Amino acid sequence: xxxxxxxxxxxLIYCPELVDHYIYNWRSKYAGLEVNEAKRLKELEVENNKLxxxxxxKMLEVEAMKDVLSKKW
Numbered sequence: 001x002x003x004x005x006x007x008x009x010x011x012l013i014y015c016p017e018l019v020d021h022y023i024y025n026w027r028s029k030y031a032g033l034e035v036n037e038a039k040r041l042k043e044l045e046v047e048n049n050k051l052x053x054x055x056x057x058k059m060l061e062v063e064a065m066k067d068v069l070s071k072k073w
Contacts, residue, residue, distance in 0.1 A: 030038050 030041075033041065
């Protein structure tokens with residue numbers, strides 16, 4: 001099974017024009033950060049994504065409850 005990093009390496013080998021773009025994006029995101037700061041940033045991004053999913057689920061539940069309560073039995 002090929003992991004995400006291996007897929008990226010393979011893709012960049014076959015599409016070398018994307019290497020500069022990939023490096024530019026990486027530098028713009030992580031330039032000047034220490035290793036521990038970059039790790040913390042990644043952890044916060046993961047946590048943020050989890051919280052966004054939780055919020056979306058709760059909002060969906062609220063909408064479903066509103067639909068159920070708005071129906072007249």
